[in-house]
Amino acid sequence: MNRVSRRRFLKIAGVGAGAAAAGSSFTALPGLRAAAGPSEKGIRRVPTFCDICFWKCNAIATVRDGVLWKVEGHPDDPLSQGRLCPRGTGGVGAYFDSDRLRAPLLRASVRGEERWTEVTWDEALGHVAEKMQKIKAEYGPEAVALFSHGVGGTFLKHTLKAYGSPNISAPSFAQCRGPRDVGFELTFGDPVGSPEPTDIRNARCLVLVGSHIGENMHNTQVQEFADAVGSGASIIVVDPRFSVAASKAKHFLPIKPGTDIALLLAWMNVIVDEELYDKEYVESYGFGFDAFKAEVAPFTPEWAYPETGIEPALIRETAREMARHRPATLIHPGRHGTWYGNDTQRIRAIALLNALMGSWGRKGGIYRPGHPSVPAYPYPPYPKSEKGTVDNPDHRYPFASEALTTGVREATITGEPYPVKGWLVYATNLIKTLPGQDETIKAIQNLDLLVVVDVIGSEIAGWADVVLPESTYLERYDDLNVQTFRDPFVALRQPVVESPHDQKPNWWIARELGLKLGLERYYPWKDIEEYLSHRLEAAGMSLATLKEKGLVRAPKPPLYYEDGVVPEFFTPSGKIEFYSVQLKDAGFDPVPRHTPPEPGPPGSFRLLYGRAPVHSFSRTQTNPVLSQAMDENEIWVNTDVATRFGLKGGDRVRLKNQDGVVSDPIKVRPTQAIRPDCVYMVHGFGHSSKMLKKAYRKGASDSQLITRYATDPLMGGTGMNINFVTLEQEA
Numbered sequence: 063m064n065r066v067s068r069r070r071f072l073k074i075a076g077v078g079a080g081a082a083a084a085g086s087s088f089t090a091l092p093g094l095r096a097a098a099g100p101s102e103k104g105i106r107r108v109p110t111f112c113d114i115c116f117w118k119c120n121a122i123a124t125v126r127d128g129v130l131w132k133v134e135g136h137p138d139d140p141l142s143q144g145r146l147c148p149r150g151t152g153g154v155g156a157y158f159d160s161d162r163l164r165a166p167l168l169r170a171s172v173r174g175e176e177r178w179t180e181v182t183w184d185e186a187l188g189h190v191a192e193k194m195q196k197i198k199a200e201y202g203p204e205a206v207a208l209f210s211h212g213v214g215g216t217f218l219k220h221t222l223k224a225y226g227s228p229n230i231s232a233p234s235f236a237q238c239r240g241p242r243d244v245g246f247e248l249t250f251g252d253p254v255g256s257p258e259p260t261d262i263r264n265a266r267c268l269v270l271v272g273s274h275i276g277e278n279m280h281n282t283q284v285q286e287f288a289d290a291v292g293s294g295a296s297i298i299v300v301d302p303r304f305s306v307a308a309s310k311a312k313h314f315l316p317i318k319p320g321t322d323i324a325l326l327l328a329w330m331n332v333i334v335d336e337e338l339y340d341k342e343y344v345e346s347y348g349f350g351f352d353a354f355k356a357e358v359a360p361f362t363p364e365w366a367y368p369e370t371g372i373e374p375a376l377i378r379e380t381a382r383e384m385a386r387h388r389p390a391t392l393i394h395p396g397r398h399g400t401w402y403g404n405d406t407q408r409i410r411a412i413a414l415l416n417a418l419m420g421s422w423g424r425k426g427g428i429y430r431p432g433h434p435s436v437p438a439y440p441y442p443p444y445p446k447s448e449k450g451t452v453d454n455p456d457h458r459y460p461f462a463s464e465a466l467t468t469g470v471r472e473a474t475i476t477g478e479p480y481p482v483k484g485w486l487v488y489a490t491n492l493i494k495t496l497p498g499q500d501e502t503i504k505a506i507q508n509l510d511l512l513v514v515v516d517v518i519g520s521e522i523a524g525w526a527d528v529v530l531p532e533s534t535y536l537e538r539y540d541d542l543n544v545q546t547f548r549d550p551f552v553a554l555r556q557p558v559v560e561s562p563h564d565q566k567p568n569w570w571i572a573r574e575l576g577l578k579l580g581l582e583r584y585y586p587w588k589d590i591e592e593y594l595s596h597r598l599e600a601a602g603m604s605l606a607t608l609k610e611k612g613l614v615r616a617p618k619p620p621l622y623y624e625d626g627v628v629p630e631f632f633t634p635s636g637k638i639e640f641y642s643v644q645l646k647d648a649g650f651d652p653v654p655r656h657t658p659p660e661p662g663p664p665g666s667f668r669l670l671y672g673r674a675p676v677h678s679f680s681r682t683q684t685n686p687v688l689s690q691a692m693d694e695n696e697i698w699v700n701t702d703v704a705t706r707f708g709l710k711g712g713d714r715v716r717l718k719n720q721d722g723v724v725s726d727p728i729k730v731r732p733t734q735a736i737r738p739d740c741v742y743m744v745h746g747f748g749h750s751s752k753m754l755k756k757a758y759r760k761g762a763s764d765s766q767l768i769t770r771y772a773t774d775p776l777m778g779g780t781g782m783n784i785n786f787v788t789l790e791q792e793a
């Protein structure tokens with residue numbers, strides 16, 4: 063593409079030091095081939111960004127003769143490089159999904175029976191507002207909590223804050239990336255963030271500890287992983303399962319589940335003992351290295367062998383391999399890291415290994431991304447809550463940096479530190495995202511109001527009092543995507559087609575609810591275009607440009623220390639904390655330590671779960687395009703185990719967990735690609751909501767079997783890989 067026509071929009075302060083030096087301007091992309099407007103008769107192309115997962119790749123949707131036809135990558139998108147992942151390409155299926163919610167629903171019988179009455183929006187929102195006002199009068203505004211996932215939750219968050227509640231949480235913290243962000247923040251003073259600023263394409267050695275790139279289809283990372291493999295980078299994969307990434311690896315370490323910290327300690331032991339670390343980097347930026355060195359000294363590869371099952375020679379060889387390529391050695395921070403309850407310390411060990419390699423802030427390691435700056439809409443200040451947040455009383459989890467979903471759930475059950483009586487749930491299926499379904503259902507019994515806003519039905523919608531049908535991302539505006547990245551940009555989601563039934567966009571739902579709650583002064587804009595225009599104009603851009611181009615780029619910042627990024631560490635010492643005094647003072651290990659995992663009952667297998675490249679969580683199983691590619695999950699069982707049980711491929715078993723919970727039947731996949739002490743399944747299947755006709759009872763639900771979890775004492779994350787199952791053969 064010809065990039066000659068650069069146009070300056072605004073000086074922005076927050077793009078990063080180097081970007082400011084470069085001129086601080088957003089840049090409209092010239093002559094976008096696929097921009098809005100007809101280019102062939104009957105064809106209309108509309109730029110937008112994908113919502114099939116949280117990665118937010120920019121896309122071009124095409125409408126042919128008035129009918130939605132396809133969604134492709136935006137040719138100028140820095141995230142996708144013009145190529146969507148299979149799920150994004152299947153995004154059209156979200157529009158055509160016959161299981162979509164069509165009209166507002168009011169519960170017509172007892173909770174959970176899934177019997178409904180269709181009502182108007184006015185009736186539905188009037189009912190919600192009336193209940194919320196009653197809760198506020200009786201218990202205070204804090205007694206209503208919002209659970210949310212993704213950019214679409216922005217306006218409901220605004221309504222809830224204006225209403226007076228600070229209780230807004232997302233499973234993406236305590237059930238996913240929380241331990242990672244806290245582990246890195248404790249070490250480097252900054253969380254990892256999203257998308258991860260991992261410089262995979264420039265890495266010469268990439269280490270994946272249980273990270274399933276290629277199965278978790280985070281588009282940018284998958285493409286960069288392919289580039290790294292193609293350019294001969296050395297790949298080291300640690301996993302109890304021979305994953306897609308493992309199939310590209312130079313070294314595969316089939317570790318005993320739950321022993322990763324032991325391996326990480328042994329790697330650090332070798333690297334320190336053989337003086338293979340980046341001494342200059344550690345001396346310049348490190349704090350507490352001598353104490354750290356003393357801590358890791360006992361943990362030799364020979365010590366780690368019986369813990370991990372990994373041969374000492376292989377531990378040494380892989381440690382030396384990492385050191386050979388430093389600083390372009392990236393030990394990937396991962397994303398979904400809530401495994402065993404010691405997760406923050408495990409990921410802190412990953413952070414420390416990166417620090418030894420000198421890879422934080424360096425090319426081929428973890429770069430420092432640029433931050434475009436677009437001012438927030440100037441709302442009046444929100445009311446201040448007298449009670450504060452409910453999820454983490456007395457800072458029980460002292461390093462929790464975001465609200466804890468499970469903390470809100472616990473308060474809803476116990477009424478402590480104060481009662482929670484209303485849940486608004488936006489685009490997250492809490493029955494499947496939170497471990498311990500019984501606890502979630504118990505909490506629901508204590509609610510006076512449960513409202514679910516979503517595009518499709520779900521198990522949590524099945525328990526709701528009110529279900530509000532949202533337009534898909536192809537039918538709505540959302541808030542701007544102000545994207546932190548190596549190539550930062552601002553992007554617009556905009557309607558491509560109209561909603562086929564009585565669905566409404568989230569901004570409209572949040573605004574109408576706000577008005578019914580008497581919060582007019584928090585909604586001075588009459589529609590989303592007015593809101594978006596205000597924000598964009600404050601940043602020197604226009605909505606018209608965004609509608610035409612889809613995105614505008616901020617200046618590229620320098621990414622690495624060697625390019626002029628100033629090393630800054632927002633830790634108490636102002637340095638990289640090899641030894642953490644703040645952890646020690648709070649009663650935790652200042653350097654991570656290994657505790658052997660609890661074994662399962664005799665004859666049981668540890669239940670592991672993960673992602674498939676064609677599905678997002680439990681949200682896409684009814685999508686007609688994606689379900690064609692995969693419409694049920696399988697249970698991976700080691701071939702020798704399967705033979706012992708007389709099982710062959712395609713046989714069906716039920717899984718019975720340590721607490722006696724039995725799954726729906728699931729197909730067996732005998733494979734050598736998993737250790738004999740574990741089984742593995744893709745998350746999200748085994749739906750039990752009758753709203754999901756096409757996905758009902760297809761495959762089995764891992765969430766149903768995750769009745770136990772180990773809470774991370776540092777930040778409240780819920781380790782979920784501590785459940786065990788036996789195989790119950792179908793008669």
Ligand code: SF4
Nearest residue numbers: 112115118119147150
């Ligand atoms: S990674 Fe795939 S599903 Fe996610 S936003 Fe990008 S294209 Fe869409």
